[in-house]
Amino acid sequence: MDLSDIYPSFNIDFDGMAEAIRDNGYKKVLVQVPEGLKRGAPHMIEKLEKATGASILLDGDPCFGACDNSSTKATEMGMDALIHLGHSDIPSMERHPSMPIHFFPVGMKVDRKILNEGIRELLTSVREDRIGLATTVQHIHLLNEIKVMLKVAGKIVHIGQPGKREFFPGQVLGCSFHSPRSIASEVEAFLYIGTGRFHPMGMFFSIRKNVYCLDPMTGRISIFEAREMDRFVRVRHSQITRAQNLMDKGERVGIILCEKPGQKRSTLATSLSEELDGKGIKNEMIVMDHISPMKVKVLGFSIVVSTACPRIAIDDHRSYSGEGIVILTPVELRIALGNMDIEDYLLDEEW
Ligand code: SF4
Incomplete structure (x- = not known):
């Protein structure tokens, strides 16, 4: 079925989703859609219910990647399966062992x-x-x-x-x-x-x-161009310097450990905690699902290191600064601690 009436700019494999539900005999399915496709989702779900006879529940929480799949929620809600629309599977990601997940990436139509x-x-x-x-x-x-x-x-x-x-x-x-x-x-x-x-x-x-x-x-x-990279590193260096000043003043560091299946990095969080302990810097691990400046502010941290999606510390640092918080990536914390050189700056990736 063509969904151009709901999503004119995207190619959505509606028939593939309907087939996955029918062929596996699912009766109750949770469907997760990314933010850009949320608006049309109730209409799509209605069509999917009609096409399959299954009872479909729409996940209304934010979803930014396959790393953010709701397999645990689907299990807790007694679903037979999870359909995750918009992203491709992350093969190395942890997932709920008894919840089948069907990933349906979405392509953009191009002129x-x-x-x-x-x-x-x-x-x-x-x-x-x-x-x-x-x-x-x-x-x-x-x-x-x-x-x-x-x-x-x-x-x-x-x-x-x-x-x-x-x-x-x-x-x-x-x-x-x-x-x-x-x-x-x-x-x-x-x-x-x-x-x-x-x-x-x-x-x-x-x-x-x-x-x-x-x-x-x-x-x-x-x-x-290289100068864009240099500009970026200069901005991040200023955040690293702010964090160093706060740590010198005895501020406690929050280590954010994310619950999302494809963002959970417990080993890294533990190792960062040990590195901070090694320098005599007080630190606490914080477990969160959705991470926001307000949640961090309420806990009273002015420095946090995020072991979750690497884009959070980079894309959202101004929102954190607005609340008086410095947010670093694990690489940046290591630079702040003197365990890495700024010349070796790398994005936080491929874990
Ligand atoms: S961790 Fe971030 S960048 Fe990676 S898939 Fe998830 S949302 Fe995308």
Whole structure:
């Protein structure tokens, strides 16, 4: 069934979801949808109930990735299965042993004319001959098509293999750049297909080669430059320095341990606690599901290190600063403690 009336910009495998429910004889199913698809979800659920006869419960809590799957909630609610829409599976992730999870990634529809124009413009600026491709799951269906277009133009094109957290060749996550890294020695530059600067920055940090970016929705081409990385490191360095000053004044450090199945890093949290103990710095571990500045503020911490999604400390640091809190990644805490050098700064990824 075509869901264009509900989601005109996305390709959603409605028939696949209905088949998974019918073929497995599920009677009660929890459906999780990402934030960008929430608005149309009640209409989609109504159609799914009609198509399958199953009773479908919509998970209304925020969902930002496959790492955030509700398998425990589905078990507690007595469901037969969980359908997780929007993201691909994270193979290495812990999951509730008795709850089947069906992942249905969602692709964004792209105007082929705009894409073709973008590729044409790209070819006028890319000097390198050997190119690696990478993208997020929303555009993964474009990779082979773009590979062919570049090959026809005479480029040698490689697509890297997934690591422990990615599902598809060529896929990148905000917490893993394994796939481009796996082909780093075979290519001279990368092409990232997608929007935003976080993923190209992660690729650049990881590989230190030119990363060209093609926004497939607008056809706009850009390049991620070393000076963007330098600017980013300067901002993070100021946070690290603030944390050092607070620790020097005897402030206690909160170590956030996330409950979400694909973000839970107990071993890392314990090891950070030991490193802080080793420097005589008071610290406490805090367990949270959804992490927010207000939750941290109520506990009275002015420094926290997040072992959860690496993007929280990077993307949300201003909201934390607004509440008088410095939030660091594990790498940044190690720099603050003098256990790592700022010159060796890395994004927190691929665990
Ligand atoms: S941990 Fe963060 S970056 Fe990684 S999949 Fe989850 S939401 Fe995405």
